[in-house]
Amino acid sequence: MKIPTEEGALKNVKKLLKPLVEKRRRDRINQNLERLRILLLEILPNEKLRNPKVEKAEILESTVQFLKARSPSADHWREYQAGYQGCFQKVLHFIQANPDISLERRAVLVGSFSSFTSLCRPSPSLMVADLVETGPSSGLNPVSAATVKTPALTQSSAASSSSSSSRTTGQKSPDTAAQLPPPAPLSTSKTQESPEDSVLLNQNCLVWRPWS
């Protein structure tokens, strides 16, 4: 007959304890599923969620649906930004092409448009991508109109940055440029200005950028 040692007894205790620990863990899962069900019930018109015995899979499905519906798709964003930037570029072109407008007034007009930037505020990931491209001190840069990025390009670089951050553990914040992959090179986005206009803008105007 073997007398159980202290170590063996400890192992036995732990062995007995394990089911309890596992039960607590399952309870935590179930508690939070229940909380999720109640939260969803306040938001979604899903009658199944009224049943406290609703399947866990149903709760999770409803959650996924809710989250999907809540976040606007990237396509919608792209369309919105493209439209907004298209309008702005037309106005910009009009200002540039009008010989009756002095250089000072052109600068004032462009600056005035910048006060509307909050209407086209991009998602944080887009702003981060822009930060990477232009540097933190960019603000209103004296740049040519040719540097007005196409929405598609901006979106693609943002997408790459967000996908890379999603692979991290979540402890790194995406707000520093060093943690992001190098930005895609700027495409030669075609604007309708003449070379002279471009030079003009380089020298005299602050170009408003809707994402800054």
Place this chain on the structure above:
DNA sequence: TATGTCACGGGGCCCGTGAC
């Protein structure tokens, strides 16, 4: 009765940590 869902318990894997 057949089927689906759930809770439970045990085995084992993964990863962080400390000792060497």
Place this chain on the structure above:
DNA sequence: GTCACGGGCCCCGTGACATA
């Protein structure tokens, strides 16, 4: 560097229960 250990977690088999 590597080895042992512990904690957290996942997976699987089993039985109970509800429902069509």
